């Protein structure tokens with residue numbers, strides 16, 4: 182009981198967090214985002230400049246990140262909080278014609294951008310999916326790999342949305358999470374000052390949902406961010422209710 186209570190508390194304490202490598206794109210996506218320099222309307226050019234720029238390590242180290250995810254030909258992949266489609270487009274190449282990428286986001290303008298980009302590039306295995314803040318809206322037991330980069334801290338209700346991610350993964354499926362790491366007392370750059378929880382808390386939250394921790398591979402070029410991998414158990418029935 183004690184462990185369950187402390188993990189629930191962790192969810193509650195960190196629930197108001199927002200922010201990421203760049204501010205959230207829409208008010209609904211992240212109410213507390215540092216978006217004073219962005220109009221209510223999304224400026225996609227500005228977002229492309231922010232998310233796909235060499236000074237952002239999730240862009241400069243993208244090939245190493247893709248390698249660490251470890252996709253296989255034919256995989257079905259959920260790119261949750263796909264943004265400009267940076268990773269969806271790279272994953273599309275990795276999984277080949279028999280694979281499929283679900284580029285999921287709650288912001289329709291990003292999905293329009295992804296649809297345009299895939300169309301222009303002749304990429305046919307990416308589907309843009311409009312999710313909700315409490316549901317990734319992907320069918321149950323359908324996806325081999327879920328990828329969440331620079332987005333976990335935007336989730337308003339992480340427990341609820343993570344349960345929908347768990348449900349949509351096939352048994353034995355992989356969850357890969359990339360997040361900004363913070364250490365207590367650390368001096369953070371302004372654009373990260375709103376990220377209020379670190380790796381240990383994130384891992385506890387995800388294990389609480391029922392995922393099993395797999396590993397934290399070394400990713401060349403990632404210094405501010407960490408990448409962790411989890412697995413949905415093969416035999417579902419593991420107790421993830423929080424009760425002991």
Ligand SMILES: C[S@@+](CC[C@H](N)C(=O)[O-])C[C@H]1O[C@@H](n2cnc3c(N)ncnc32)[C@H](O)[C@@H]1O
Nearest residue numbers: 201210262263264286287288314330331332335
């Ligand atoms: C900083 S961007 C990261 C984009 C992409 N993953 C990358 O690393 O380049 C965060 C993205 O998360 C999306 N987002 C925020 N809350 C979300 C939610 N509850 N469900 C899905 N996407 C969400 C935003 O719309 C935005 O596209």
